[in-house]
Amino acid sequence: MARGGQGLARVAVVVRAGAAPLWWLGVVAAGIGLLIPGLTGRRIGVLAGAALFLVAAACVGGVRRKRYAALARGAVRAGRNDVLQDRRVTARNWRRGHRWWLVGGFAAAVASAFAVPAAGGMLLAGCGAGLWLKALWLGRRERREADLLWVRVDWLTERTGRPAGRRVKAYRATGLAAGDAAPGGARRR
Structure with missing residues (x-):
């Protein structure tokens, strides 16, 4: 970094990075789970999965x-002198650091289909939907305050990647035009 600058990643992008993989892995696991009759039957599995989706x-x-x-x-x-990290780089780093958790969650969701069909996949998809809702909430806050929120990259370890974790002491703010992501972490149009 040049002259004491810090590498900064968008908070909303870090939150949103896990939404798509969790959602799609959950949908695929639920689809696979529907093919397996399971111990409880498909109807109970789908109803339990819907409840788990909403709660998650x-x-x-x-x-x-x-x-x-x-x-x-x-x-x-x-x-x-702060360096703003690209949206793609932030998302790639989060996904790379969490790939084994994603694979493990997918395998557990598919394995749970032998007991309760589709429920594990719908739970996984619910976690992805929850991250997406949190990113939307952050986006509304950023628009209202007219500030984009950033966190230091060195406070985001590859394994945890939590933008509100114990290591994070403070956020940095920029105007709405900074970076390549819109408020909420979505791509700019």
Whole structure:
């Protein structure tokens, strides 16, 4: 980094990075689970999966919001020498650091289909939907405050990648035009 600058990653992009893989792995696992009759039968499996989907989406979408809000309130302006990480690089780093968790979650969801068909896959998809809802919440907050939230890359370890974890002390803020991601972490149009 040049002259004391820090590498910064978008908070909403880090949150949103896990949404798509969890969603799609969950949908595929639920589809595979529907092919297996299981111990409880397909109807009970789908009903249980729907309940798990809603609970997981609500829990994942709502967890640690107070911590995110507190860090956002204390955000300081990013410095001139800070380096803003691309959206693709941030998402790739998160997915690379969590690939074994994603594979393990997918395998567990498919294996659970022998007991309760489709429920494990729908739970996995619910976790992805919850991350997407949290990224949308962050995007609304960023638009309202007219600030994009950034976290130092060195505080995001490859294995955890949590933008509101214990290692994160504060966020940095920039204007809405900074970076290559829109508020909420989506691609700019």
